[in-house]
Amino acid sequence: MIEITYLEQKQLSLLRHLKIAGEKLFKLKIHDDLSPIGWHIIHCLYTECIWIRSQFLDDSELVNKLKDTADGINIKPKNRGLNLPNYEYLYKLTRSEFKKNLIFIRNIKEKEKVNYFIQFLINHHSQHLETIKIILNLINFKYNKATENCFSIVEPKLFKFYPVNVNKGIFNIGSKNNKNFTYDNEKPLHSIKLESFQIDTKPILINEWLGFIKEGGYKNKKFWSRSGWEWKYKNKISLPFGWVSHKNNLSISTPYGFKKANKDSPVSNISYYELEAFAKWVNLNIPHELQWEASYKKIINKFNVWEWCNNKFFPYEGFKPYPYKEYSVPWFNNNYYTLKSASIFSEKELKRKTFRNFYNANVRYIFSGGRLSKS
Numbered sequence: 001m002i003e004i005t006y007l008e009q010k011q012l013s014l015l016r017h018l019k020i021a022g023e024k025l026f027k028l029k030i031h032d033d034l035s036p037i038g039w040h041i042i043h044c045l046y047t048e049c050i051w052i053r054s055q056f057l058d059d060s061e062l063v064n065k066l067k068d069t070a071d072g073i074n075i076k077p078k079n080r081g082l083n084l085p086n087y088e089y090l091y092k093l094t095r096s097e098f099k100k101n102l103i104f105i106r107n108i109k110e111k112e113k114v115n116y117f118i119q120f121l122i123n124h125h126s127q128h129l130e131t132i133k134i135i136l137n138l139i140n141f142k143y144n145k146a147t148e149n150c151f152s153i154v155e156p157k158l159f160k161f162y163p164v165n166v167n168k169g170i171f172n173i174g175s176k177n178n179k180n181f182t183y184d185n186e187k188p189l190h191s192i193k194l195e196s197f198q199i200d201t202k203p204i205l206i207n208e209w210l211g212f213i214k215e216g217g218y219k220n221k222k223f224w225s226r227s228g229w230e231w232k233y234k235n236k237i238s239l240p241f242g243w244v245s246h247k248n249n250l251s252i253s254t255p256y257g258f259k260k261a262n263k264d265s266p267v268s269n270i271s272y273y274e275l276e277a278f279a280k281w282v283n284l285n286i287p288h289e290l291q292w293e294a295s296y297k298k299i300i301n302k303f304n305v306w307e308w309c310n311n312k313f314f315p316y317e318g319f320k321p322y323p324y325k326e327y328s329v330p331w332f333n334n335n336y337y338t339l340k341s342a343s344i345f346s347e348k349e350l351k352r353k354t355f356r357n358f359y360n361a362n363v364r365y366i367f368s369g370g371r372l373s374k375s
Contacts, residue, residue: 003118004105007014010125010347011098014041015091023087030138031365036081037135039070040089040128043080046070046125048101048169051117051323061275062097073326078309118372119181120323126347130132131344134365136255137242146244146251152260156210159282163198163250163374164298171294174316175354180293185328186354188318194294200371202301203276205268209240212278223280226251228273231362238299241269255345266305266369272361275308287373289356292340296353303318303351305369306339312336313358330359345366 026038046066053059176189177184242253250261290310313336337357342351
């Protein structure tokens with residue numbers, strides 16, 4: 001089964017990133033919203049055991065053992081990681097039990113049914129791997145310094161809108177049940193009617209964002225929503241997260257150290273509030289996620305940054321929670337904006353047309369940017 005190979009790749013990548021964190025960092029809680037790296041590792045093992053051992057083998061011994069440490073539903077984020085085992089034990093445990101789970105999968109006779117859960121775990125681990133990279137980026141920005149060879153000169157550039165036209169019509173949105181895995185919130189496949197609109201072929205670039213900064217975008221209240229301005233003022237926001245700027249010299253933090261800024265790369269690590277201000281500055285809009293998906297085949301430079309959309313995360317008509325209610329339902333509370341596309345740090349399995357990410361408007365530790373639209 002080829003899916004087992006992909007699952008094994010995710011397991012190995014989780015272990016590799018646990019090694020990158022090492023004994024000094026695996027328990028570190030770098031942000032109130034984010035669990036320590038070690039918790040993400042043990043949670044992925046716990047989730048595997050739920051869907052492989054408990055579901056198919058009626059064996060909940062390890063699930064029960066790990067529940068008080070690794071349960072993502074009943075343990076609040078502020079308490080995650082408080083009772084992690086020591087580094088060496090955690091590494092040996094996850095490495096050993098990951099291997100056992102692969103053996104168990106190969107011996108399960110219900111191949112068609114288990115295949116869904118293998119794909120679920122691949123996608124689940126992929127999301128946690130990106131969160132681990134987010135944590136490593138936060139750690140890098142806080143504790144490391146950008147050296148001289150990590151800077152490049154980037155000149156501010158006037159933003160240019162390069163739109164493609166999408167004519168009024170009926171569009172298929174979402175996913176149907178087929179061989180390609182999708183989460184419950186991506187379903188069902190349905191048709192929607194959209195009015196004509198234009199959408200930029202590319203996301204906003206770093207040098208264009210520098211133009212926004214040079215023109216006082218972060219200082220001019222008229223471009224900001226009330227809540228956005230209050231957030232910006234309170235948190236003293238003047239640059240995207242992870243930027244180190246000196247005159248026109250710019251270095252950008254990544255999960256694996258600082259890098260030279262590339263003027264032609266999309267701006268990343270901006271909040272919805274910042275994108276909202278930029279859009280008002282150039283008299284354009286942030287697209288709705290339905291517009292983004294309807295224009296999928298026409299736009300380019302996808303999967304470089306998560307792209308904010310101007311709508312709250314919502315259930316499609318006909319939505320049915322699966323395989324458990326807590327994956328999507330709690331987030332349909334009108335507090336989260338949808339993001340489409342994926343980032344350069346996303347695993348390939350998440351880079352699909354129908355995938356829906358969601359975060360609060362003030363979040364910018366994710367690898368998020370955006371493209372603009374016009375009605």
